[in-house]
Amino acid sequence: MARPRRPSWRRLAVAELHRILAPRAARRTAVLLPVAVLVFGLSKLLLHDADASGAWRRAEERFRRFQADVVEFGLPTSPGVGPRQFFDDPRYVMETLSFADLRTLVTALAAGAVLFGIFSGGTDWSSRVMLTLAAAEPRRARLFATRALLVTGLSAAVTASAGALLIPLLLLAASLRGVTTGLDGSYWAALTSQLLRGVVLVALLALLGYALAMLTRRTSFALAVAFLYLAGAGRVFGDRGPRLSEYDMGGLVFAVLNEKPVIPMELSDCFAGPGCEAAHVDLTPADGFVGILLYLVPVLALALWRSLRTDLG
Secondary structure (H helix, E strand, O other): OOOOOOOOHHHHHHHHHHHHHOOHHHHHHHHHHHHHHHHHHHHHHHHOOOOOHHHHHHHHHHHHHHHHHHHHHOOOOOOOOOHHHHOOOOOEEHHHHHHHHHHHHHHHHHHHHHHHHHHHHHHHHHOOHHHHHHHHOOOHHHHHHHHHHHHHHHHHHHHHHHHHHHHHHHHHHHHHHEEOOOOOHHHHHHHHHHHHHHHHHHHHHHHHHHHHHHHHOOHHHHHHHHHHHHHHHHHHOOOOOOOOOOOOHHHHHHHHHOOOOOOEHHHOOOOOOHHHHHHHEOOOHHHHHHHHHHHHHHHHHHHHHHHHOOOOO
């Protein structure tokens, strides 16, 4: 009797892709995500104003009140303080604000990628589907790797597409409601670099979610473990890995997406928050990726080890 033929890798990949995209939540997300990016980008047209005359009048009024307080209460001041320090620019300045908006988008996608990885890896364990998959594809490592590659690849593609959709909207907002000066080659290189780092970041966090689900084999349990792990692993790894690995995931994500040169501690005027921590300790994007890999690699290795075991319980 002839042995059953194992499916080719292409057939396995297509089947797993259909399985990952089959849930209704995945299809709804595919429709709603571009709409959310459009709303986020077009909201800049409503939140900003090309006319800065009103803002300058308010800045001058604040400066006059400040001068009165200096005289009345003897507050310290300096000759360099003027209305400019009280000016809240209502225009959309593409050269500076676009980096923060792109970082906001990528950070939201990174959080969603963890959930996507968890549901992609854990859904089939709630039924007997995984038993069928293991029987059809007895090479567990190939099955594990195929779905892992699909999860990371889809997450990376979605991030790249969302960024490519957002940037023209931000440019439109700057053209109609702001300033487009300073958009030279260095600016576009920095923005592209930030987007590419975001693509890699989202892919890694999706892989982390997938590994947690494959390790725990329960979606609800994986969600709880992900929360506890991301919240507490910074303390576990503290002073036990490469430089700066003790910082929490928020600081690592900020470091990966930070578009500005790191600031030495003695030159920084920042006081609190993940961005300040990254600046204070000269946390570079490379250091951020190293810290994230410290979160990922142990979980991924344990998940692969458990997938290669003979039992499916």
